[in-house]
Amino acid sequence: MDQTLQALGGIVLNGLPTCFLVLLLAVCVKYVYLAPLDKVLKERHRLSEGAREAAAQSLRSADSRVANYETALAVARGEIYAENAAFLKQLNAEQSGRIQAARVESEARISAGKAAVAEEAAVARQSLELQSDLLATQIADSILNRRVA
Secondary structure, eight states, X not given: OHHHHHHHHHHHHHHHHHHHHHHHHHHHIIIIIIHHHHHHHHHHHHHHHHHHHHHHHHHHHHHHHHHHHHHHHHHHHHHHHHHHHHHHHHHHHHHHHHHHHHHHHHHHHHHHHHHHHHXXXXXXXXXXXXXXXXXXXXXXXXXXXXXXX
């Protein structure tokens, strides 16, 4: 058993430099390789989060601007529709006035035409009455002249 312990002591003694080298290598890897890598990864994460936050802020700002533009567009459309409605109302009023004036003028012409026709009819009646009296007289004369002759 003594030999086994001595052999074990020799193995441990021979393994100590390797163990120290492994520990030294682990410390070197940690501080030389992993620490800067961790630092770079943290910086990358910070920058990517910053970029994400900036993108989100930009998106919120764009959404806000779009909402403002849509509101302004809706207001402008409302104003345009109101102006169009007022213009159409004015145009309809003017058109109604013209139609009314044309109606009054046509009624006046019709009345004047009726009066002219009535006057011509009265003149024609008088003329016909005179002519009928003359014809009646002529017919009576011609009938009486035949009996006498």
